Amino acid sequence: MRWTVLPLLVLVPLGYVIISAQQSRESGESKQLEAAARHLTFGYYPSSLQQRIYQVPIPYGAAHVGYLETNSWSTSVLYVQFTTTAGGLDTFLAKVGTSRAALRSGSSEISRSQAREASWTFSGPGPWSGTSMHKNGDKPDHAISVDLHDPDAPTVYVVSTVNFRYGFRDS
Structure with a gap:
């Protein structure tokens, strides 16, 4: 049970951070294109x-x-x-x-x-x-x-x- 819960406690927040960073990057690129x-x-x-x-x-x-x-x-x-x-x-x-x-x-x-x-x-x-x-x-x-x-x-x-x-x- 410990080997199942411990990776989930690390991987779920890590996945959230990666997805959030990608969305933020895409938003910045569209704003940059709009400004240019x-x-x-x-x-x-x-x-x-x-x-x-x-x-x-x-x-x-x-x-x-x-x-x-x-x-x-x-x-x-x-x-x-x-x-x-x-x-x-x-x-x-x-x-x-x-x-x-x-x-x-x-x-x-x-x-x-x-x-x-x-x-x-x-x-x-x-x-x-x-x-x-x-x-x-x-x-x-x-x-x-x-x-x-x-x-x-x-x-x-x-x-x-x-x-x-x-x-x-x-x-």
């Missing part, structure tokens, strides 16, 4: 933490989701692209604090430099609509462009910017 990304990463949603920080609530059932996060000492930016339903667009806009009424027709509110960073071009079939929102304090700014060429499946482009330069205070 220079283009939109498709097929994955931004993490729930990223969605909370940048306040970009991607609607349930969104397709063709892609994102890119860039960081510097004073600014962090999340670029997100997804295709959703008409109801999903309304839900998304409501959750970020706006509505379809705020979308300006024929306008892409994402700047050329921001679009270049995410490899976006806003010269497709359209029609394009967009809005931008500046928020004081610790809330991110949003620039949103929507391709409405298929009103039942609009494609949404979002640039969410968190600026740390002035701290978290109302201005």
Whole structure:
């Protein structure tokens, strides 16, 4: 009995440590690849933490989701692209604090430099609509462009910017 129990007391914790170390290593590699990304990463949603920080609530059932996060000492930016339903667009806009009424027709509110960073071009079939929102304090700014060429499946482009330069205070 002793020869059965003693190896189990050693081997079970050892096996746990080995499995835990491997999972930790794999997690670090995926984070490293994500941090090194220079283009939109498709097929994955931004993490729930990223969605909370940048306040970009991607609607349930969104397709063709892609994102890119860039960081510097004073600014962090999340670029997100997804295709959703008409109801999903309304839900998304409501959750970020706006509505379809705020979308300006024929306008892409994402700047050329921001679009270049995410490899976006806003010269497709359209029609394009967009809005931008500046928020004081610790809330991110949003620039949103929507391709409405298929009103039942609009494609949404979002640039969410968190600026740390002035701290978290109302201005």
